[in-house]
Amino acid sequence: RLERGIGWILISLGAIVVLSYGIYHAVAALWQDSTLPLILKYGTLALIIGTVILLVSVVREKLLLRKHDRYKEIER
Numbered sequence: 001r002l003e004r005g006i007g008w009i010l011i012s013l014g015a016i017v018v019l020s021y022g023i024y025h026a027v028a029a030l031w032q033d034s035t036l037p038l039i040l041k042y043g044t045l046a047l048i049i050g051t052v053i054l055l056v057s058v059v060r061e062k063l064l065l066r067k068h069d070r071y072k073e074i075e076r
């Protein structure tokens with residue numbers, strides 16, 4: 001059981017690092033492209049920022065609710 005937990009943590013961290021790196025370079029390339037309209041650049045930036053805010057909100061809510069869950073000690 002411990003190995004599975006560690007495995008999931010490492011997979012998650014690796015995926016976060018790789019995806020963050022890719023998204024950073026994609027946004028940097030998009031932002032440096034002078035042929036794209038400014039509205040498209042700002043729209044993409046707003047989409048990414050909104051997604052990050054929603055993901056942080058969901059993770060934060062899950063962590064806070066886990067502390068007060070009455071059924072977390074119950075096993076099936």
